[in-house]
Amino acid sequence: MTKLFEEFKQGWQGVSQPSTLFATGFALFCLVLATATRFGLAQIRPDVFFTPYFPAVFFATAFGGFRTGIATAIASGALGVLVNFSGAEVDPARFALLMIFWTVCGIVIWGVAHYRALVAQQREVSKRLIEEEQYRRLVVDELQHRLKNKSSTIHAVLHQALQDRPEVWDRIDHRIRALSATDDLIARVDGYGCDIRDMLRSELGPYGHVRFNLNGEQLFLPAKLAVSLALIFHELATNAGKYGAFSSPRGFLQVSWTVDDGRLNVTWDETEGPAIEAIGEAGFGTKLLKSALRPFDGKTEISYLKTGIHCTMQCQVPPG
Structure with a gap:
């Protein structure tokens, strides 16, 4: 029956x-x-x-x-x-x-x-x-697993190489761990989303928590927008570490955000960084900053001030 x-x-x-x-x-x-x-x-x-x-x-x-x-x-x-x-x-x-x-x-x-x-x-x-989604997730999970193993291997190699220089190891250990945490965060937001403050702390943590200030209310970002913003923050933080506020002993970063009528406004403001003498031709990072928020009816504007980079981001927050 x-x-x-x-x-x-x-x-x-x-x-x-x-x-x-x-x-x-x-x-x-x-x-x-x-x-x-x-x-x-x-x-x-x-x-x-x-x-x-x-x-x-x-x-x-x-x-x-x-x-x-x-x-x-x-x-x-x-x-x-x-x-x-x-x-x-x-x-x-x-x-x-x-x-x-x-x-x-x-x-x-x-x-x-x-x-x-x-x-x-x-x-x-x-x-x-x-079936294609299941295969994609299988491939992504395998790639993330291999990247995590590679990060662990690099961490172990550096630790072994710097055993006789503990002061150097102490300075880079927490940064490597913070970068790995950022990778894990990006992997998680692909499915669930995350809080913008957690994302910024994970990305900026390697440069020292006294080097930046976060100002904004709790805001949970949907997965797709979180991934795009994570890429933008990573690019800005990398530039700050190489050429901006984090490359100077007194450099400081202020990140603030607000949400008005469903639109997110983020301000990235660097101060006390080295003077920007010349701006080269736009590379991949600049193109990424300009285009990453377009799918969310957004835009990114960058100003190179004497005090440092000033960047504003605006976009629509999609429903979670």
Whole structure:
């Protein structure tokens, strides 16, 4: 019984085609039910010959496919002509109603069969997309695992090489760990999102927590926006470490953010950094900063001031 119910469920949902015997049995059940309904209606309206069979044709087609629907329509027409529940004789008018009935049944069968085909096609596309997503996640997880192993190997090699220079190791150990934490954070936000403050602390931590100040309310970023902002913050922090505020002993960074009417405004303000003498041609990092927020109706503007880089970011916060 459970097997029959499962076969019925899969056939009705269009997952698989039911067996010919099962489809025929279901069509016969629909015909019997429609005929019984017609008998009941005949007690009130004797001239109802074909109307009760429309649901039978519809359900038989939806379950067994267009062939079952055509067979049910032919059988329904024959029953409507040959079976009488009153003293009415078969006349040309009934044959005219039969032609109309079969015409409407043809439209119904075509519509149901077309819908079944579309559903089957969408189900196949969804199945393929799910398989591709599972494969992508498998590849990403494997890549993240290998990157984590490589980071651990680099950490171990440096520790071994600097065993006789503990003061140097103490200065770089926490930075390597913070960079690894940032990589883990980016990996996690791909699926869930994260808080902007946690992201900034993870990215800026290697440069010392007294070198920056974060000003803004708690804000949870959806996954896609979090990844884009993580890339931007990483690029800005790297530049600050090489050429900006973090490359100077007295350099300081102020990052603040607000949300107004669903739009995020972030300000990156460096002070006490080395003077910027010349600005070279825009490289990959600059192009990344300019384009990363476009999918969120956003933009990034960078100003090279005497006190340091001043960067503003604006974008729409998508629903989580």
